[in-house]
Amino acid sequence: xxxxxxxxxxxxxxxxxxxxxxxxxxxxxxxxxxxxxxxxxxxxxxxxxxxxxxxxxxxxxxxxxxxxxxxxxxxxxxxxxxxxxxxxxxxxxxxxxxxxxxxxxxxxxxxxxxxxxxxxxxxxxxxxxxxxxxxxxxxxxxxxxxxxxxxxxxxxxxxxxxxxxxxxxxxxxxxxxxxxxxxxxxxxxxxxxxxxxxxxxxxxxxxxxxxxxxxxxxxxxxxxxxxxxxxxxxxxxxxxxxxxxxxxxxxxxxxxxxxxxxxxxxxxxxxxxxxxxxxxxxxxxxxxxxxxxxxxxxxxxxxxxxxxxxxxxxxxxxxxxxxxxxxxxxxxxxxxxxxxxxxxxxxxxxxxxxxxxxxxxxxxxxxxxxxxxxxxxxxxxxxxxxxxxxxxxxxxxxxxxxxxxxxxxxxxxxxxxxxxxxxxxxxxxxxxxxxxxxxxxxxxxxxxxxxxxxxxxxxxxxxxxxxxxxxxxxxxxxxxxxxxxxxxxxxxxxxxxxxxxxxxxxxxxxxxxxxxxx
Ligand code: HEM
Numbered sequence: 001x002x003x004x005x006x007x008x009x010x011x012x013x014x015x016x017x018x019x020x021x022x023x024x025x026x027x028x029x030x031x032x033x034x035x036x037x038x039x040x041x042x043x044x045x046x047x048x049x050x051x052x053x054x055x056x057x058x059x060x061x062x063x064x065x066x067x068x069x070x071x072x073x074x075x076x077x078x079x080x081x082x083x084x085x086x087x088x089x090x091x092x093x094x095x096x097x098x099x100x101x102x103x104x105x106x107x108x109x110x111x112x113x114x115x116x117x118x119x120x121x122x123x124x125x126x127x128x129x130x131x132x133x134x135x136x137x138x139x140x141x142x143x144x145x146x147x148x149x150x151x152x153x154x155x156x157x158x159x160x161x162x163x164x165x166x167x168x169x170x171x172x173x174x175x176x177x178x179x180x181x182x183x184x185x186x187x188x189x190x191x192x193x194x195x196x197x198x199x200x201x202x203x204x205x206x207x208x209x210x211x212x213x214x215x216x217x218x219x220x221x222x223x224x225x226x227x228x229x230x231x232x233x234x235x236x237x238x239x240x241x242x243x244x245x246x247x248x249x250x251x252x253x254x255x256x257x258x259x260x261x262x263x264x265x266x267x268x269x270x271x272x273x274x275x276x277x278x279x280x281x282x283x284x285x286x287x288x289x290x291x292x293x294x295x296x297x298x299x300x301x302x303x304x305x306x307x308x309x310x311x312x313x314x315x316x317x318x319x320x321x322x323x324x325x326x327x328x329x330x331x332x333x334x335x336x337x338x339x340x341x342x343x344x345x346x347x348x349x350x351x352x353x354x355x356x357x358x359x360x361x362x363x364x365x366x367x368x369x370x371x372x373x374x375x376x377x378x379x380x381x382x383x384x385x386x387x388x389x390x391x392x393x394x395x396x397x398x399x400x401x402x403x404x405x406x407x408x409x410x411x412x413x414x415x416x417x418x419x420x421x422x423x424x425x426x427x428x429x430x431x432x433x434x435x436x437x438x439x440x441x442x443x444x445x446x447x448x449x450x451x452x453x454x455x456x457x458x459x460x461x462x463x464x465x466x467x468x469x470x471x472x473x474x475x476x477x478x479x480x481x482x483x484x485x486x487x488x489x490x491x492x493x494x495x496x497x498x499x500x501x502x503x504x505x506x507x508x509x510x511x512x513x514x515x516x517x518x
């Protein structure tokens with residue numbers, strides 16, 4: 001978008017200007033019919049007062065706070081900050097500097113960064129924001145442009161695709177999740193080579209890939225190979241998401257990203273083909289899972305082959321990207337808060353005891369629920385979401401033109417509003433139920449996380465299975481504060497070779513019931 005026109009369309013608060021305009025343009029006839037008793041002098045006086053008030057309101061609060069345009073330097077610098085430090089880090093920077101509603105520019109496009117609960121709530125519940133923003137070329141490069149669900153901006157198609165996800169991630173699909181998650185976690189724990197240096201991130205990621213495959217696909221998969229491709233794909237996704245078009249003119253860069261994305265797409269395509277063959281050869285189809293439903297939809301001409309592949313790809317990458325890292329942060333926070341660990345284990349002992357976790361136990365594990373919520377609040381993996389205004393709107397008094405990019409900085413909102421001990425890790429923050437508008441780890445409304453229920457069930461099942469058998473000990477001195485992290489598309493630990501060893505943890509077997517380590 002043209003920078004100058006972006007500046008000219010700056011967002012202004014709505015108020016008296018409109019009233020003045022209305023009064024000024026009101027036809028004498030209309031007034032005469034509507035208010036016969038008001039004289040011309042009174043009308044002029046009202047008009048004058050309105051003009052004065054409008055002028056005052058203009059000087060008081062003219063535009064959304066943010067860096068100034070300054071001949072285009074403002075847009076350039078804010079864009080460079082987003083590219084350089086990552087979307088999450090830059091959003092926090094601007095909210096801390098200018099307040100909870102800020103206007104910046106990404107790729108020349110006006111972008112609002114919101115961390116005020118009322119504004120966030122307005123966007124989340126409103127059907128006017130069911131689209132996201134991102135570079136078209138970048139999204140095409142990773143197969144997400146008008147495909148799949150996560151960044152699909154063709155609203156009609158997205159709605160249709162979302163019904164397949166909703167069906168798979170709620171209802172009967174959700175019922176099997178406890179059993180599948182417990183058994184996948186147990187298998188991966190039993191397969192550990194040793195307990196001294198466990199690569200926990202890899203263990204958690206392989207476990208969730210296994211769970212996702214069993215629930216949504218159900219074909220033989222080499223988890224480690226698939227995981228490597230998922231990690232490369234994720235890296236490409238956050239690299240290309242807000243890059244300018246010129247970036248994609250350089251073939252050698254473009255090709256590198258295309259190849260990384262293509263590798264995962266090819267791998268998923270062959271898994272879908274395998275599923276198709278299995279379905280053709282089966283005498284009777286008992287378990288019609290997510291992929292099977294999509295294949296039927298393709299057979300009936302409702303979805304294209306590319307869309308089926310992209311949907312399967314996205315359901316497979318959704319959990320390793322979010323859930324495994326969340327669990328990793330949770331294990332660190334648990335060791336930093338031994339009193340919470342004790343409460344958690346006592347709760348598991350009372351509700352589950354020596355047997356395996358069952359569906360009915362989940363709602364009884366209150367401390368576990370509060371612990372997970374507090375971790376998602378205090379140190380989230382996904383601490384913002386990206387939306388786009390589909391038509392003109394007003395947010396907290398500011399006029400928002402159609403096409404404006406929106407970043408909902410929920411991570412910052414969780415630390416600045418409502419919670420009593422907002423900057424501390426404390427289960428007291430969830431002693432009472434937090435109202436939805438103040439606690440949005442999964443977003444809410446029509447474009448919220450469609451996997452939010454299954455994610456909670458998976459996290460509970462994995463934590464109970466792991467913690468009831470092992471005490472998990474990070475390296476001496478490793479805390480969340482000193483863990484090197486990046487915050488681009490999501491908050492992640494840095495996993496370069498030199499840090500990787502530091503991230504491994506020691507597993508000490510526990511004596512069940514007494515919660516002492518053996
Ligand atoms: C701790 C785990 C997770 C967290 C914190 C999380 C968080 C989120 C958030 C914040 C969004 C954006 C919502 C918005 O724009 O309002 C989202 C979207 C989404 N999530 Fe999750 N998620 C998690 C796990 C999962 C899992 C396990 C799945 C599926 C198996 C999943 C599938 C999706 C999908 C498909 C979307 C896009 C929805 C759409 O655009 O319509 N998520 N998630």
